[in-house]
Structure formats: C-alpha cells, structure tokens
Amino acid sequence: MRKYVTLQNIFVVAILLVSGCIHDNKLSQVTVHEISDADQLNPYNYQSAEAGYLIDKIFQQLLNIDHKTLNLVGVLAKDIPETATDSSGKKLLLTYRLRPETKWDNGEPITAKDVDFSLKVFKNPKVNDERQRDYFNFIQDIKLYADSPKKFTLICTGGYMLSIPASGSFPIIPQYVYDPQHIMDGYTLKQLSDTNQTKQLSLDPKIIAFADSFNSVKFQRNPKFIVGSGAYSVEQWLPNQRLILARKHTWYGNALNGDNANDYFRAYPDKLIYETINDEATALVALKAGKVDVMYGIKPKNFVDMQKDDNVTKKYNLSTPVSLQYSYLGLNMHNPKLADVRVRQALAHLLDVDRIIKQVGYGLGQRTIGAVNPSKKSEYNDTIKPYDFNIDKAKKLLADAGWTDSDGDGILDKKINGIKTPLHITIYYNTGNDQRRDGCLIFKEDARKAGIDVDVVSIEWSVFLQKLRKHDFEMYYGAWVSSPVDEDLDQIWSTASQQGGDNYVYFGDAKTDALIQQVKTELDQNKRNELYKQFQVITHEQVPYIFIYSQLEKIAISKRFTNAEPSSLRPGFWEPGFRTTELPSSAN
Numbered sequence: 001m002r003k004y005v006t007l008q009n010i011f012v013v014a015i016l017l018v019s020g021c022i023h024d025n026k027l028s029q030v031t032v033h034e035i036s037d038a039d040q041l042n043p044y045n046y047q048s049a050e051a052g053y054l055i056d057k058i059f060q061q062l063l064n065i066d067h068k069t070l071n072l073v074g075v076l077a078k079d080i081p082e083t084a085t086d087s088s089g090k091k092l093l094l095t096y097r098l099r100p101e102t103k104w105d106n107g108e109p110i111t112a113k114d115v116d117f118s119l120k121v122f123k124n125p126k127v128n129d130e131r132q133r134d135y136f137n138f139i140q141d142i143k144l145y146a147d148s149p150k151k152f153t154l155i156c157t158g159g160y161m162l163s164i165p166a167s168g169s170f171p172i173i174p175q176y177v178y179d180p181q182h183i184m185d186g187y188t189l190k191q192l193s194d195t196n197q198t199k200q201l202s203l204d205p206k207i208i209a210f211a212d213s214f215n216s217v218k219f220q221r222n223p224k225f226i227v228g229s230g231a232y233s234v235e236q237w238l239p240n241q242r243l244i245l246a247r248k249h250t251w252y253g254n255a256l257n258g259d260n261a262n263d264y265f266r267a268y269p270d271k272l273i274y275e276t277i278n279d280e281a282t283a284l285v286a287l288k289a290g291k292v293d294v295m296y297g298i299k300p301k302n303f304v305d306m307q308k309d310d311n312v313t314k315k316y317n318l319s320t321p322v323s324l325q326y327s328y329l330g331l332n333m334h335n336p337k338l339a340d341v342r343v344r345q346a347l348a349h350l351l352d353v354d355r356i357i358k359q360v361g362y363g364l365g366q367r368t369i370g371a372v373n374p375s376k377k378s379e380y381n382d383t384i385k386p387y388d389f390n391i392d393k394a395k396k397l398l399a400d401a402g403w404t405d406s407d408g409d410g411i412l413d414k415k416i417n418g419i420k421t422p423l424h425i426t427i428y429y430n431t432g433n434d435q436r437r438d439g440c441l442i443f444k445e446d447a448r449k450a451g452i453d454v455d456v457v458s459i460e461w462s463v464f465l466q467k468l469r470k471h472d473f474e475m476y477y478g479a480w481v482s483s484p485v486d487e488d489l490d491q492i493w494s495t496a497s498q499q500g501g502d503n504y505v506y507f508g509d510a511k512t513d514a515l516i517q518q519v520k521t522e523l524d525q526n527k528r529n530e531l532y533k534q535f536q537v538i539t540h541e542q543v544p545y546i547f548i549y550s551q552l553e554k555i556a557i558s559k560r561f562t563n564a565e566p567s568s569l570r571p572g573f574w575e576p577g578f579r580t581t582e583l584p585s586s587a588n
Contacts, residue, residue: 029271030575032294033283036461037240037276040220043171044129059228063168067567070484073262092158098150103252104174112152117175120184123192125202126211130500141190159521177227183210231267245272266577278432296571298554300362319566320552326368327479328545334506336416344543346397348387350447360438365551370536381533394450412451424453429477431458436477468504481570489516507544
C-alpha cells in the first residue's frame with residue numbers, strides 16, 4: 001500500500017513525434033510490470049498506488065514535484081501562485097494563472113471555471129473521496145475574473161503549512177465529461193466548504209444524484225469516461241491482465257515539449273503498457289525475454305541475483321534510489337486482544353527487525369521508528385531507541401497485561417468480557433507480496449516462543465483494502481509512501497480519519513488530534529520539526545504500528561531507453577519521458 005496521497009507524481013507529458021510519423025511500434029512503447037491491478041481510475045476516489053501511477057499520466061494538476069530536483073513546478077499553472085492576505089489578515093489568498101496553451105481533448109480551453117468545478121466535486125459530501133478530501137479543507141472559496149478566464153484566486157484559511165503545494169495538487173477534470181448536466185453549477189465552493197451546511201447538503205437530492213453518477217463504475221473503469229488533460233488516454237483495460245495508455249497526437253502539450261521542458265511536458269512513447277503479473281518469478285522470465293522493459297519493487301533476493309546475472313546487466317540498468325516510504329505491522333487498537341498498550345509493546349519486542357532487514361530485505365533498507373522517513377533528518381527523531389528483539393521482555397509485558405497459559409496448551413489466554421480467549425492473532429498481507437509474507441512468518445515463529453499463536457493469511461489486493469477500510473482485521477502488513485514535502489499527519493493519524501480516511505488502526509485521542517493540528521498550522525520549520533519529533537515519541541510508546549524499515553527502491557530499466565534516470569518519487573522512474581536511441585528525436 002502506498003500512501004498515494006495528494007503530492008505524488010502527476011505525469012503531464014508532451015509528444016515527441018508528430019502525428020503520422022512511421023516507425024517500429026516496438027521502439028515507441030514502454031512495457032511496465034505491475035504486481036497488481038488498479039482498483040479504479042476515478043481520479044478522486046481511487047485507493048491503490050497502482051491506480052495513482054496510472055492516473056498521473058491521464059490527468060493533470062496545477063503543480064507537481066520535479067523528479068530530479070524534488071521541487072515544485074508548474075503544470076497546468078504557469079508557476080507557483082502569488083500569495084497575499086485579505087484585509088483582515090486571517091485569510092490566505094493564492095492567485096494562479098493557467099498556461100495559455102491548456103486545452104481539453106474537445107479543443108475547449110481549460111479555464112478557472114474548470115478549477116472551480118473540480119474543487120466542488122472534491123467537496124461534494126457524497127463523493128467517495130474521503131481519503132483525500134480533508135487535505136483541501138483549508139480551501140474555502142475561489143474568486144474568478146471575468147476579464148481573465150485563466151486567472152483565479154483561492155481563498156484559504158491562514159496558517160496551513162502546506163497551503164501552496166496542496167493548493168495545486170488535485171487533478172483538474174472536465175465538466176463536459178463528469179457533469180454534462182451541470183448539476184454542480186447550482187452550488188458554490190464557499191457553500192460546499194461550510195461545515196455547517198454539510199449535513200443539509202448530504203441530503204440534497206441533486207448532490208446525491210451527482211455523486212451517485214460520479215461514484216459509478218463507468219467513471220471507474222470505462223475508458224470513454226476516464227478523461228483528463230494529460231498526454232495519454234486509456235486505449236484498453238483487461239482487468240488483472242493489461243492496461244494500455246495511448247499517446248494523444250493532438251495533445252495541447254505538443255506546443256510545450258522539448259528537451260528543456262520540465263518532465264511533465266515530455267511524452268515520447270506512443271504507448272505505455274502495464275502488464276499485471278502477480279507472480280514475480282513469472283515477471284522475471286518476461287523481463288529476461290525482453291517482454292517487459294521496466295520492473296520496480298523487485299524482491300531483494302531477486303534483485304541481488306539480477307546484479308550477478310550478466311544476461312540481465314547487459315540489457316538492464318539496475319538502480320536503488322532512496323525510497324520515501326516505510327513498512328509496518330498495523331495493529332487494530334480497538335480489538336480486545338490488542339487494546340492494552342503492553343500487549344502491543346510486547347508484540348513490538350517480538351518482531352526481529354534486524355533479521356527481517358538482513359534475511360528478507362537483503363540489507364537494502366534502513367530501520368525506522370516512526371512515520372517520518374529517516375532521510376528527512378531534521379524531522380526524524382533519532383533519539384528514540386527502537387524496540388529491541390527480546391522475547392523475555394515480551395513475556396513479562398504479556399504477563400503484566402494478564403495473559404497466562406491457564407490450560408497448559410502453550411498458548412496464552414485471558415478472560416475478556418468473561419470469556420476465555422486464547423492469544424491467537426491473524427495477520428493479513430496482500431497476495432503476491434512474498435516479502436511481506438516472509439516478514440510475517442518470521443514474526444509468527446518468534447511470537448510462538450512467547451505463547452502467541454499467529455496465523456498468516458494472504459488476500460487479494462482489493463479485498464485487503466476493503467478489510468482495512470472496514471477495520472476488519474487484527475493485524476496487517478502495510479507500507480506508506482511519503483512526499484518530499486513535509487507530511488500532513490491528518491489523513492493517516494487523526495481520529496476523524498478513522499471513518500473513511502486512512503486511520504485503519506483506530507489510533508488517536510484529543511491530545512494527538514491537537515498535536516496534529518499544531519503541526520499543520522506551525523509555519524516555522526524548526527518548531528514544526530520539534531512537533532514531528534513529539535508525535536513520533538507518542539506513536540513509539542502507543543504502538544499503533546510496529547515500524548519496520550524504509551527500503552531502497554529496486555528497479556530494472558531496459559538500456560534501450562535514454563532519459564530513464566531513477567527518482568526518489570514513486571514508482572521511482574518517469575516512463576513517459578523515456579526515449580530510445582533507435583527513435584529519431586524529431587519527425588520530418
């Protein structure tokens with residue numbers, strides 16, 4: 001699982017070769033291996049990282065992060081917005097100007113009204129975008145300019161640390177596709193941003209009708225209704241097999257392409273093909289046969305073996321860029337077996353992280369203790385001592401929490417609500433992820449030594465996500481991907497995000513909610529860093545997650561491509577910008 005949150009890559013790209021150029025199709029496509037299928041391609045409602053990577057190439061944002069410098073760059077917007085405050089000094093005003101070239105596929109210009117519409121969809125209380133919506137609560141209204149249709153000002157609550165990057169990080173969508181009846185024209189952004197009106201709006205028949213349509217399957221999976229302003233469109237989707245994106249030869253970005261353009265205006269391959277192969281061994285066979293150009297998230301052992309294989313290294317560049325992610329075991333804090341913090345701390349002492357890094361990760365990673373990536377040195381709390389692997393400490397903590405082996409069967413038990421309950425725990429992981437499976441099995445082996453019976457269960461990705469959203473689990477193996485910018489802790493850690501958000505483990509209380517709000521509104525970087533460190537102390541002590549490690553990316557890219565440098569932004573490469581030495585750099 002990856003936290004494909006708002007500031008992940010949005011691939012806005014341009015075409016190298018003009019329409020009508022004839023060349024070998026094999027040379028003008030990139031085939032990328034995916035371990036699982038996208039859950040959907042609705043740009044606001046999707047859940048999986050795989051979906052986010054695809055959406056990035058179909059839709060565009062106002063701003064995005066440059067793959068090389070990790071700095072913000074303008075995409076639909078010409079540049080970073082101008083900032084000011086209103087007369088009261090309490091409202092932040094962000095004034096954007098769209099690029100004059102921007103157009104939809106039907107030839108109509110992209111204007112500020114499209115931004116207004118997109119924000120209103122995001123804030124429709126019945127749209128299934130709860131996972132992302134909270135990130136945009138700070139945007140309260142929009143000002144349009146009759147004499148300048150590509151100019152607008154966002155009126156925001158002051159003091160949000162991520163106001164500028166977040167204000168430009170949502171996909172802009174065409175109303176002629178997603179709301180042809182113009183239902184959302186009947187509402188203002190200010191109205192939809194007013195929390196006092198949320199309940200009333202949730203009962204509005206027109207709001208419900210629009211949301212029912214927007215949430216429907218056609219906007220999730222039907223290529224005709226998955227339409228953005230990016231350089232690629234969906235040509236074919238065979239679920240759990242293959243998805244093909246085709247380059248638009250009439251894309252407006254053609255006028256902005258070139259070697260000096262930022263990555264979001266480069267789109268060289270005619271087709272981007274995503275092959276879903278759940279079994280990595282099968283995927284490696286395809287790679288070695290030249291049927292796959294790119295693999296990422298390669299299992300550590302396989303990657304190490306590939307580095308020693310001349311047949312692979314002659315054809316592929318193998319890279320290990322720093323990954324802005326961390327893996328963890330999530331614990332359901334509302335589960336009666338896990339509600340006692342001493343039990344959760346005991347489980348942390350039973351996870352041999354060093355062994356997992358060495359044996360499962362083959363040393364390609366760094367242990368972590370919290371939700372901040374170790375690469376963010378100023379925010380990462382390196383004073384926290386990780387839970388050491390110590391079975392005796394775990395046994396004592398469990399005994400202190402009242403768990404004993406009352407019947408001598410080797411499994412601890414305890415009366416919960418008057419019922420004798422054995423300490424049996426089920427851990428879920430997503431099917432096909434052998435690395436997570438192996439980590440769970442190591443935990444199972446050591447937990448048994450402390451009297452805990454662990455069942456390790458694999459489930460298909462969409463079912464896995466559904467269980468997490470419903471809190472239907474005891475423990476699970478997960479991972480989050482972060483952004484180069486500072487983290488907004490709200491979506492994963494606030495109590496408000498327990499329903500519809502990403503707080504699957506029921507973490508938090510009034511104290512942690514207040515701290516999260518402090519982080520969000522503290523504009524002084526040094527003070528904010530200290531707040532991050534305080535938060536890491538709390539999650540370390542409360543153990544909603546057993547933090548494991550931050551891996552290095554493990555990527556293989558065919559040497560037939562140029563402009564294929566690895567990046568710390570997930571998935572770790574920018575395939576629309578790949579060119580081949582065989583292809584001409586321009587067409588006659």
